[in-house]
Amino acid sequence: MTDQIDKALEREYEAGFVSDVESDTFEPGLDESVIRRISTMKEEPEWMLEARLKAFKVWQEMEEPDWAHVDYQKIDFQAISYYSAPKSMKDKPKSLDEVDPELIRTYEKLGIPLIEQQMLAGIAVDAVFDSVSVVTTFREKLSEAGVIFCPISEAIKNHPELVKKYLGSVVPTKDNYYAALNCAVFTDGSFVYIPKGTRCPMELSTYFRINEQNTGQFERTLIIADEGSHVSYLEGCTAPQRDENQLHAAVVELVAMDDAEIKYSTVQNWYPGDENGKGGIYNFVTKRGICHTNAKISWTQVETGSAVTWKYPSCVLKGDNSVGEFYSVALTRGAQQADTGTKMIHLGKNTKSTIISKGISAGRSNNSYRGLVRMNPGADGARNFTQCDSLLIGDQCGAHTFPYVESRNPSAIVEHEATTSKVSDDQMFLCQQRGLDPEKAVSMIVNGFCKEVFKELPMEFAVEAGKLLEISLEGSVG
Amino acid sequence: MSNTNTKDTSSLLTIKDLHASVEEKNILKGLNLEIKPGEVHAIMGPNGAGKSTMGYVLSGRPGYAVEQGSAQLDGVDLLELDAEERARAGLFLAFQYPVEIPGVSNLEFLKASVDAQREARGEDAVTSAEFLKLAKAACKQVDLPLAFLKRGVNEGFSGGEKKRNEIMQMLLLQPKVCILDETDSGLDIDALQVVAEGVNSQRSSDRSFIVVTHYQRLLDYIKPDFVHVLSDGKIVKSGDASLALELEAQGYAWLQPRDEEGQSA
Numbered sequence: 001m002t003d004q005i006d007k008a009l010e011r012e013y014e015a016g017f018v019s020d021v022e023s024d025t026f027e028p029g030l031d032e033s034v035i036r037r038i039s040t041m042k043e044e045p046e047w048m049l050e051a052r053l054k055a056f057k058v059w060q061e062m063e064e065p066d067w068a069h070v071d072y073q074k075i076d077f078q079a080i081s082y083y084s085a086p087k088s089m090k091d092k093p094k095s096l097d098e099v100d101p102e103l104i105r106t107y108e109k110l111g112i113p114l115i116e117q118q119m120l121a122g123i124a125v126d127a128v129f130d131s132v133s134v135v136t137t138f139r140e141k142l143s144e145a146g147v148i149f150c151p152i153s154e155a156i157k158n159h160p161e162l163v164k165k166y167l168g169s170v171v172p173t174k175d176n177y178y179a180a181l182n183c184a185v186f187t188d189g190s191f192v193y194i195p196k197g198t199r200c201p202m203e204l205s206t207y208f209r210i211n212e213q214n215t216g217q218f219e220r221t222l223i224i225a226d227e228g229s230h231v232s233y234l235e236g237c238t239a240p241q242r243d244e245n246q247l248h249a250a251v252v253e254l255v256a257m258d259d260a261e262i263k264y265s266t267v268q269n270w271y272p273g274d275e276n277g278k279g280g281i282y283n284f285v286t287k288r289g290i291c292h293t294n295a296k297i298s299w300t301q302v303e304t305g306s307a308v309t310w311k312y313p314s315c316v317l318k319g320d321n322s323v324g325e326f327y328s329v330a331l332t333r334g335a336q337q338a339d340t341g342t343k344m345i346h347l348g349k350n351t352k353s354t355i356i357s358k359g360i361s362a363g364r365s366n367n368s369y370r371g372l373v374r375m376n377p378g379a380d381g382a383r384n385f386t387q388c389d390s391l392l393i394g395d396q397c398g399a400h401t402f403p404y405v406e407s408r409n410p411s412a413i414v415e416h417e418a419t420t421s422k423v424s425d426d427q428m429f430l431c432q433q434r435g436l437d438p439e440k441a442v443s444m445i446v447n448g449f450c451k452e453v454f455k456e457l458p459m460e461f462a463v464e465a466g467k468l469l470e471i472s473l474e475g476s477v478g
Numbered sequence: 479m480s481n482t483n484t485k486d487t488s489s490l491l492t493i494k495d496l497h498a499s500v501e502e503k504n505i506l507k508g509l510n511l512e513i514k515p516g517e518v519h520a521i522m523g524p525n526g527a528g529k530s531t532m533g534y535v536l537s538g539r540p541g542y543a544v545e546q547g548s549a550q551l552d553g554v555d556l557l558e559l560d561a562e563e564r565a566r567a568g569l570f571l572a573f574q575y576p577v578e579i580p581g582v583s584n585l586e587f588l589k590a591s592v593d594a595q596r597e598a599r600g601e602d603a604v605t606s607a608e609f610l611k612l613a614k615a616a617c618k619q620v621d622l623p624l625a626f627l628k629r630g631v632n633e634g635f636s637g638g639e640k641k642r643n644e645i646m647q648m649l650l651l652q653p654k655v656c657i658l659d660e661t662d663s664g665l666d667i668d669a670l671q672v673v674a675e676g677v678n679s680q681r682s683s684d685r686s687f688i689v690v691t692h693y694q695r696l697l698d699y700i701k702p703d704f705v706h707v708l709s710d711g712k713i714v715k716s717g718d719a720s721l722a723l724e725l726e727a728q729g730y731a732w733l734q735p736r737d738e739e740g741q742s743a
Contacts, residue, residue, distance in 0.1 A: 426577040429539050430631075432561035433571050434591035434647060435598065444590060448581030448630065 013271055016241030019106040019211050023130065025084035028214060030077050032056065035184055038083050042153045042187070045160060055173045055183030062177045068339040069368040069400055070308050072245070072282065080247060082185045084212040085132040096135055103127075103134050110238055112207050123234075124149055126206040130215055131187035138202060145201050147231075148193040152220050155191035162193055166224055170253040170290050170316070178249040178310075179286040186220035186251065194229035194260070203232050203458055210239035210246055210270075210281070219250035225260035225295075232263040232458055238305070239271045243279045245307060254289030254297055258319065261296045262289060265457050266313075270305035275363070277335030280307025287311065293319030293348070300456045303330040303340060312370065314343035317351035317382075324353040327453040331446070332365035332397070341371035341402075346379035346412065355386040358450050361397035368400040375412035382412040390420040391449050393442070489550075490515045490686050491655050496547035497711075498535045505531040507711030509547070513655070516683040520697055520722060521690045523708035524730045529690045530574060532708070533657045537571040538564045551655060566598035568654030572644040572661050579631040584643065587631045588613055588650055595651060616649040619679065621672045638669040645676040656680070657688045662696040674699030694726035707733050 026034060035056055039049040064074070088100035096104070096114060107114050107127055114127060114135055124138035126149065133151030142149050148159060156163050173183045190206040210217050225231050239246065248270060256262050264287075273280025283306035289297040299313040315324030326342035344353035353373065361367040373384045390399035405414050423445050431441030447454070489512045496509040505528045513519055521529055535542045536549055538561035549556045554567050579587065593603050604612070617624055620642040632640050641661050648656055658677065662670055677687065677700050689700055697705070697719060705721040706713045707730065714733050715721065 424577065425540065427579050429561065430573065430577050430579070431587075431591075433537050433539075433565050433573075434587070434651065435562050435565040435595040436590055437560075437562050437594070440590065440594065444582050444587070445579055448579055451581035 013241055015110055015238035015269060016271055017109065018240040019102055021100065021102050021106075021129075021211065022087045023084050023212050024087055024090065025212055025215060026081045028079050028081045030080070030082060030185070034082055038185060038187060041083060041085075042156070044153075044156055047160075047164065048156050051168070051173075052184050055180055056185075058173050059177065059180035059184055062174075062180055064177050068310050068370070069366065069402070070310060070337040070339050072308050072337070075245075075247060075282065077181075079214070081212070081215040082131075082218070083187060084130040084215040086129060086134075089129075089132050089134065093135075099135055103129060106209065106211070107134075107207065110207070110209070112236070123203045123205055126151060126190045126204075128188050128190075128206060128208045128219065130210060130212050130217065133188045133190075136190075142200070142202065146195040146198055147200050148191065149204055150191055152189045152191040152222060153187070155222070159191070159193070162224060163191070163222070166253065166255055167222055168253075170255060170288050171251050171286050176286060178284040179251050182218050182220060182249050182251040182286070185216075186218040189219040189221040189250070189252075190223075191221070192223040192231065192233065194225045194231045196226045197228040198226075199229065200231040203234060205234040205236065208235065208237040208248075210237075210248065213242065214244065214246070216247040216249065219248065219252075221250070221252040222255075223253070223262060223264070224255045225257060225262050227257045228259040229257075230261045232265070234265040234267070234458060236267045236269065238269050239281050241271050241279065245273075245280060245282055247282045247284065248306075250285045250287075252285070252287040252313075254287075256289060256291045256295035256297050256322075258293045258295060260292070261298075263298045263458075264289070264300070264313070266299075266301040266303070268301065268303045268305050268309075271307075272305045272334060272336050273307040275334045277307065280336070281305065282307060283309045283311060285311040287313035288316065288343075289314070289324075290316045290318055291322035291324060291351075294321045295319055296323040296325070298325040298327070298456070299342065300327040300453065301329070301340075302453070302457070303328070303338060306338070307336060309336075309338040309340050311340045312342055314345070315353065316345045316347065317353065317379075318347045319351075320348040321350045322348055323351070325456075326353075326355045326357070326371075327456040328357045329360070329450045329453045330358070330367055330369075331360040331362070332367045333362040333393075334365060335363070336365040338366070339368040339370055341369045343372040344374070344384055346373075346375045346382040346384070348379065348382075350381045351379055352382070353384045355384070355388070356452050357386075357388045358453055359388075359390045359399055360393065360446055360449065361390065361399045362393035364396045366398040366400070368402060370402040370404075372404040372406070373414055375407040375409045375414065377408045379409045380411050382409065384412075384414045386414075386416045388416070388418040389449070390418075391446065392420065392422045393446075489513065490517075490552055491688075492548075492550045493536070494548045496532075496535065496549060497545040498531060499543050499545060500531065500541060504545070505711055506535060509708075509712055511706070511713065513686045513688065515686055516681070517703045518681065518687040518689060518700060520702035520705045520719075521688060521708050522692065522705060522722060522725055527708045528711045529708055530659055533571050533659045533688075533690065536564070536657065537561060537569055562594070563598075565653075566595050570648055570651055570653035570656045572641075572648060572656065572658045574659040574661075574663060576632050576635075576640040576644055578633050578635075580633050582631050583628050584631050585610070585613055585627040588627075588647060591647070592650055612650060616646045619649060620646045620676050622646065637664040638666065641665055641673055642669065642676075645673050649676060649680065652680075654684070655686050655688070657690065659690045660692065661689075662691050662693060670696065671699060694722045697722045709733055
């Protein structure tokens with residue numbers, strides 16, 4: 001039976017193609033001059049450059065963290081190129097007609113149509129290709145509602161007051177090694193501002209694509225939901241299939257002002273490397289949101305890609321009655337390694353957090369949940385509920401759980417439930433006895449296991465996520 | 479009681495000299511059975527005789543090795559097929575201990591199963607709306623609340639509900655040969671009647687049943703055409719429905735060659 005499951009897990013990485021695009025790419029290497037060049041390419045104001053240089057100094061003094069349950073070759077930061085952009089983007093195309101058709105085709109192939117007539121109704125897309133944003137759709141329609149949705153490099157120029165105020169306010173430069181690096185060398189990502197009392201009229205999304213060889217992608221995203229506003233945002237990501245590892249070190253900051261709500265969903269499908277762990281993306285990401293009074297931030301992630309994942313989308317529940325949620329599906333197979341989870345920091349009174357984590361390990365992969373729930377002295381009546389389930393497929397993979405609970409308030413309540421189960425031979429046989437082939441059986445059992453998380457995804461993406469798992473588990477059988 | 483509706487038809491399921499083992503232990507030791515369309519055969523016998531093993535071997539459960547013999551369903555060599563292909567060929571096994579599949583709704587599971595079988599037969603898929611109608615009818619027939627269609631497969635079901643769920647699956651899949659593996663175990667009288675009615679409603683001239691049971695009680699509701707006693711891996715006695723009554727009164731001891739030690743099968 002294990003053979004059958006193994007077979008069912010073999011798969012092709014469908015997004016592994018390379019686009020034939022001529023790019024301007026920096027020589028590998030990192031020093032102050034590289035940072036200055038990035039800043040120049042982005043036509044940044046002086047204050048931004050200063051912030052970058054300061055971050056670079058901070059980063060140089062820091063050490064790479066080694067506490068995560070992952071094992072990989074040390075990254076040579078001098079061997080990475082820190083900037084790459086398609087040549088055609090140099091002239092700053094004003095409309096989609098001026099964008100290199102090869103870029104548009106790339107996104108089309110990935111199922112993200114950028115041409116207005118074909119676009120998914122109700123979803124605005126910012127398409128980031130290596131270090132630049134190629135196009136951001138529906139901007140005018142959004143601006144009618146007062147919503148700003150643009151590449152962060154543009155926001156730095158056009159909305160400096162907002163960027164200065166909030167960039168680095170949730171994830172400070174010194175937060176961690178990769179965050180500091182990102183602060184120094186980030187290139188593009190999305191900027192979102194939702195004005196007071198506004199419900200964003202569309203789903204917003206950013207699609208990250210790594211294309212160029214030997215480059216790192218340093219995404220920076222900042223979402224600000226002003227008082228009483230509401231936004232749902234989704235990011236997706238893919239990369240070509242290559243033998244070398246590539247680094248994606250992102251920082252995402254969310255600010256939910258009083259009574260605001262941010263729903264942030266991720267469907268992460270970076271190239272995971274081959275069966276033996278050759279190649280694949282290192283996904284070292286810092287994501288954090290701050291909730292003011294009565295605000296709510298909900299993180300939903302479906303992580304199926306990357307060779308190594310190191311990622312803990314977190315909530316700082318600063319305001320009274322604020323709510324943080326984390327729903328996660330992390331699937332590892334082959335030689336993938338994931339160390340992912342969340343931090344819920346309860347500062348305000350009656351703050352609530354919910355953590356639902358579903359880890360699926362197959363092949364020889366290692367999948368760890370690492371989560372911190374902290375109840376600070378002021379968090380009277382705070383509550384947390386954590387449910388952490390692991391599903392093992394086969395007998396060579398690992399599932400690990402590292403929950404940290406720190407309660408400094410006697411009135412706070414913290415609950416933790418954890419289960420570990422296997423896709424059993426009995427379940428497989430029941431499915432087959434009813435006529436389902438083993439592939440379909442595994443994917444159905446896994447999808448069922450993830451149901452509580454999938455139902456949190458926006459509709460369109462719940463379907464996509466389900467399919468992604470299916471693709472991930474698809475094999476050569478049948 | 480002889481069978482009247484099958485006199486000139488050829489056999490639907492033919493098992494010849496079947497030998498099979500689990501973990502290198504011989505369980506089936508020369509099983510022969512011939513079932514014609516429309517017939518109901520009851521298999522009785524002491525614990526460890528190989529009753530459940532027979533169902534598993536026929537349906538292709540991994541871990542059961544066939545040493546010798548053959549099994550044909552409607553002319554198709556079952557033993558050559560993967561488990562799912564046997565199911566698609568029309569073989570259905572109602573499990574003694576149905577397993578849970580958390581998070582996968584009954585409806586989703588049933589639709590996927592029916593779709594897979596229809597596709598294998600080259601038939602068009604049933605639309606979701608049509609299927610929902612069929613599923614609701616089946617759910618009502620086994621006297622389960624419709625909410626069970628939305629619940630995870632067997633998730634948190636009581637023993638009786640699980641067995642009814644098996645019958646619901648059978649109603650929707652419309653197999654040619656159904657093996658009911660101690661479907662009566664753990665059922666109260668009401669549930670037993672529901673299950674039996676479900677089975678009886680499916681009796682037809684082209685569908686056959688193998689009813690594995692320990693108790694005559696089930697056979698009061700599902701009238702068998704033949705009763706066989708399986709002991710130590712082969713059929714040691716066959717008869718009509720009256721044999722079950724005899725067994726109820728006398729037990730199996732008089733049929734067993736020696737006091738073979740039973741092991742769970």
